[in-house]
Amino acid sequence: MQDQDIKSVKTEIVGDIALVCVDNPPVNALSVHVRRGIQDAVAEINTAQSAKVIVLYAAGRTFIAGADITEFGKPPMAPALPDLLNEMEQSAIPVVCVLHGTALGGGLEVALASHARVGIKGLRIGLPEVLIGLLPGAGGTQRVPRLAGIPVALDMALSGRQVPAQEALEMGLLDALEEGDPRDVALKAGQEALDGKLVTRRTDMIETKPDDAALDAARQMAARKFSNLVSPQRCIEAIAASTGPIADGLKIERKAFMDCLDTPQRAGLIHAFFGERAVANIPEKKAPPREINAIGVIGGGTMGSGIATSALMAGLPVTLVEVKEEALERGIATITKNLDGGVKRGKLSQKQRDAMVANLKGATDLAAFSDVDLVIEAVFEQMDVKKEIFTTLDSVCKQGAILASNTSYLDINEIAAVTSRPADVIGLHFFSPAHIMKLLEIVVGDKTAPEVVATGFALAKRLKKIGVRAGVCDGFIGNRILAHYSKTASYLVLDGATPQQVDDALEAFGFAMGPHKVGDLAGLDIGWMTRKRKAADRSPEERYAGAVADRICENGWFGRKAGRGYYIYDEGDMHPNPAVAEIIAKEREEAGITSRTFTDEEVVDRYMTAMIVEAARVVEDGIALRPVDVDVVFLSGYGFPRFRGGPLHYADTIGAAELVRRIEDYAKEDAYYWQVPTLLRDMAASGKSFDDINKGG
Ligand code: T1G
Numbered sequence: 001m002q003d004q005d006i007k008s009v010k011t012e013i014v015g016d017i018a019l020v021c022v023d024n025p026p027v028n029a030l031s032v033h034v035r036r037g038i039q040d041a042v043a044e045i046n047t048a049q050s051a052k053v054i055v056l057y058a059a060g061r062t063f064i065a066g067a068d069i070t071e072f073g074k075p076p077m078a079p080a081l082p083d084l085l086n087e088m089e090q091s092a093i094p095v096v097c098v099l100h101g102t103a104l105g106g107g108l109e110v111a112l113a114s115h116a117r118v119g120i121k122g123l124r125i126g127l128p129e130v131l132i133g134l135l136p137g138a139g140g141t142q143r144v145p146r147l148a149g150i151p152v153a154l155d156m157a158l159s160g161r162q163v164p165a166q167e168a169l170e171m172g173l174l175d176a177l178e179e180g181d182p183r184d185v186a187l188k189a190g191q192e193a194l195d196g197k198l199v200t201r202r203t204d205m206i207e208t209k210p211d212d213a214a215l216d217a218a219r220q221m222a223a224r225k226f227s228n229l230v231s232p233q234r235c236i237e238a239i240a241a242s243t244g245p246i247a248d249g250l251k252i253e254r255k256a257f258m259d260c261l262d263t264p265q266r267a268g269l270i271h272a273f274f275g276e277r278a279v280a281n282i283p284e285k286k287a288p289p290r291e292i293n294a295i296g297v298i299g300g301g302t303m304g305s306g307i308a309t310s311a312l313m314a315g316l317p318v319t320l321v322e323v324k325e326e327a328l329e330r331g332i333a334t335i336t337k338n339l340d341g342g343v344k345r346g347k348l349s350q351k352q353r354d355a356m357v358a359n360l361k362g363a364t365d366l367a368a369f370s371d372v373d374l375v376i377e378a379v380f381e382q383m384d385v386k387k388e389i390f391t392t393l394d395s396v397c398k399q400g401a402i403l404a405s406n407t408s409y410l411d412i413n414e415i416a417a418v419t420s421r422p423a424d425v426i427g428l429h430f431f432s433p434a435h436i437m438k439l440l441e442i443v444v445g446d447k448t449a450p451e452v453v454a455t456g457f458a459l460a461k462r463l464k465k466i467g468v469r470a471g472v473c474d475g476f477i478g479n480r481i482l483a484h485y486s487k488t489a490s491y492l493v494l495d496g497a498t499p500q501q502v503d504d505a506l507e508a509f510g511f512a513m514g515p516h517k518v519g520d521l522a523g524l525d526i527g528w529m530t531r532k533r534k535a536a537d538r539s540p541e542e543r544y545a546g547a548v549a550d551r552i553c554e555n556g557w558f559g560r561k562a563g564r565g566y567y568i569y570d571e572g573d574m575h576p577n578p579a580v581a582e583i584i585a586k587e588r589e590e591a592g593i594t595s596r597t598f599t600d601e602e603v604v605d606r607y608m609t610a611m612i613v614e615a616a617r618v619v620e621d622g623i624a625l626r627p628v629d630v631d632v633v634f635l636s637g638y639g640f641p642r643f644r645g646g647p648l649h650y651a652d653t654i655g656a657a658e659l660v661r662r663i664e665d666y667a668k669e670d671a672y673y674w675q676v677p678t679l680l681r682d683m684a685a686s687g688k689s690f691d692d693i694n695k696g697g
Contacts, residue, residue, distance in 0.1 A: 300331015
């Protein structure tokens with residue numbers, strides 16, 4: 001046994017019971033030293049016959065939460081988990097597992113290969129491998145069907161959901177449910193196994209009941225819902241094999257697992273997993289966050305009511321202020337409707353919803369904020385209106401209260417400058433619908449205090465959102481990059497593609513919705529206002545991208561809410577708006593453009609290259625701390641396909657040199673729009689990747 005193994009896995013003999021405890025913080029991941037420690041412990045107890053039952057449990061906040069994801073992509077180190085679990089299953093001395101916290105993936109598979117499973121109240125189990133581009137790779141596809149049937153295995157392995165302990169007990173994946181400290185429960189379970197009260201048996205000796213109907217239904221669902229992903233179908237194939245001898249099924253599972261381990265989408269999904277945690281690594285990490293016990297929201301429109309809903313769902317009391325009574329009532333009605341939606345979707349109980357509504361107060365005077373700890377302003381995107389509000393807030397709010405703006409692009413420094421407390425001013429940019437979207441851009445002004453930044457991140461965690469630190473510029477991270485690459489979609493249409501082709505190509509790439517459909521959904525008038533706002537600043541060298549959209553808006557066709565935009569929305573039916581084709585033809589004629597065809601690949605290449613160009617500039621300018629911060633913004637706020645890991649992770653699959661070549665090629669058509677960012681040129685010269693930069697390279 002190696003030193004590290006001794007530290008991670010400890011054996012304690014108590015009478016005829018051998019307690020084997022895994023202790024590998026923070027989540028008892030199955031790192032190689034844990035696997036070796038378990039293997040040695042089980043072997044030694046069998047050799048020495050030092051006990052009549054082995055009980056495996058874990059220290060800390062959770063039982064084993066899975067394989068050590070940081071080991072993926074590195075050379076495998078023995079023992080491989082499947083081999084360890086087969087040895088454990090064949091142990092002559094019965095092995096009982098005691099589970100607490102979140103027993104996930106390989107952690108659940110360890111339990112499934114033991115001879116009985118005892119859960120501790122509050123336990124959740126799951127097979128989340130599909131969420132990181134994999135499938136259960138250590139017997140989960142073979143042992144869950146034996147214990148709980150094929151439908152349960154399909155549900156858990158294809159959804160990756162966490163199953164509460166009581167449900168797991170009813171499924172047959174747990175043999176008992178206890179309360180108490182893991183070691184105490186382990187001792188009790190060991191004694192009950194010795195007394196025959198807890199029945200132990202080998203899972204591999206149980207036959208799986210065939211269920212072809214469930215398998216066929218799963219195949220059809222996966223083809224529809226996961227058309228871009230590899231592992232779901234491979235997972236179904238492995239579960240189907242569980243009706244045969246376990247040795248054969250394990251071989252099929254292993255082959256499928258190893259194939260998926262090598263896919264770019266496994267790399268993309270794991271990059272997303274760690275990225276969502278890396279973004280909390282900010283310079284202000286050590287600053288003490290301020291206590292937030294009550295929040296004020298100004299503005300009961302779509303954003304304000306969404307933000308208020310999000311805060312109420314996190315258990316925070318909210319005071320909503322609107323200028324007029326009827327606007328206030330409308331805001332409160334929207335919030336109540338949002339909460340009722342949560343009940344309908346099974347996210348909230350009626351009791352929880354009622355408590356949240358009771359936690360909401362309304363007022364039409366900013367003086368109502370005299371005692372709140374944080375105010376979030378969500379009114380018109382007009383600087384003079386915001387300045388007026390922040391001037392008043394500065395006088396009515398208590399010392400130490402944080403004043404935040406939900407602005408999506410305005411200058412936080414300019415807003416802070418009208419107050420006597422610029423250190424307490426910050427941007428909290430939510431994404432609509434604010435009570436659903438995970439992303440929260442935390443915009444840090446020049447004078448924002450470190451503890452105010454830390455408070456923004458603590459608030460994000462409390463609201464179950466992903467906070468990403470952003471510097472001050474027009475559009476911060478996401479909208480600044482969007483403003484750039486959305487022009488490419490317009491240029492493609494002006495030069496020969498159709499809006500539908502652009503949408504279809506990008507949806508095939510993995511976007512949930514193409515840019516023209518997104519525009520129709522959000523409202524084309526928003527972009528129209530932005531173009532007007534920016535008209536004065538637009539360089540004469542820039543090719544105007546808004547002509548077609550302007551003509552559409554001039555007809556009042558603002559998209560879905562107007563019944564038509566790029567598409568016509570007719571009672572559930574949606575099809576291209578023929579008038580748009582006429583507008584495009586006219587704009588081409590007026591601009592003297594001879595239209596050309598584009599392949600779908602060219603559409604994707606141009607669109608993604610434009611996104612990468614501005615994303616590189618955002619990193620270069622220090623608006624985003626790292627490339628991974630840009631990835632997380634796009635994964636959690638812009639519908640970027642998660643299996644691709646985000647725009648700059650995707651850029652690494654192309655490589656800086658090829659990107660520079662592409663940009664220089666496109667620049668022959670439009671040297672102003674297509675310019676190589678310095679960072680990208682340096683990376684092409686040094687051979688560095690964005691991941692190297694993430695790692696501090
Ligand atoms: N491997 C390595 N590190 C992990 C990890 C893992 N599986 N899970 C979490 N961490 C790190 C995480 O990066 C963070 O690090 C810290 O632990 C706390 O995590 C063979 C192949 C368990 C529900 O997919 O879902 O088993 O930032 O912030 O919010 O078939 O972590 O502190 O440095 O998320 O309390 C399957 C993934 C693996 C579970 C806890 N298992 N983890 O949530 O804490 S594949 C998973 C989670 C597998 C087998 C296959 C969550 C959590 P740092 P955290 P949390």
